[in-house]
Amino acid sequence: MEACRLCKIVKDDSELRPLRQHYKTRVCKDCDNTRARRNHAARPKTRVRNENLKRRYGLSLEDYELMLEKQQGVCALCENPPSARDRFILNVDHCHATSVVRGLLCIKCNTALGKFNDDPELLRKAATYLERSRV
Numbered sequence: 001m002e003a004c005r006l007c008k009i010v011k012d013d014s015e016l017r018p019l020r021q022h023y024k025t026r027v028c029k030d031c032d033n034t035r036a037r038r039n040h041a042a043r044p045k046t047r048v049r050n051e052n053l054k055r056r057y058g059l060s061l062e063d064y065e066l067m068l069e070k071q072q073g074v075c076a077l078c079e080n081p082p083s084a085r086d087r088f089i090l091n092v093d094h095c096h097a098t099s100v101v102r103g104l105l106c107i108k109c110n111t112a113l114g115k116f117n118d119d120p121e122l123l124r125k126a127a128t129y130l131e132r133s134r135v
Contacts, residue, residue: 004028006035057092057101064092067104076103077113 003010005025016026027035050061059067068090074081075090082088083106090104095118105113116122 002026004031006031053092057094057099059092059101064104067101071104075106075109077105077109080106082106 001010001012002016004016005019005027007028007030009028011028015028017029017032019025019027019032046061053059053061053064071090076093082090085107090106091110093102093105093110093113094100095102113123116126
């Protein structure tokens with residue numbers, strides 16, 4: 001049993017977790033979640049998106065928007081617009097070996113390429129299989 005650093009209420013150890021910035025300081029889950037929501041709400045979504053694109057792919061939000069415009073707002077593979085399931089955004093497709101960005105894909109196409117380990121030969125075999133098995 002220990003008191004939460006923020007609300008000062010004594011709680012069971014299972015209800016406490018380390019405060020992210022200070023791992024020796026422990027706070028209750030409720031206070032930690034409230035703090036995280038407040039911090040997240042204070043950051044504009046465009047800023048967060050820009051930071052993620054920059055960190056993961058070396059792209060700015062402007063670069064992403066230019067790619068999206070060049071692809072006319074559709075998936076580079078299936079040429080469908082992003083759906084509500086995709087949260088109306090296209091994923092940045094990149095080579096995992098070289099980190100080179102290839103284009104913007106919907107979640108289905110991006111996942112499919114990943115399932116085939118980005119292997120063109122395996123994808124050709126899959127296409128041949130599908131064409132051969134048509135009735």
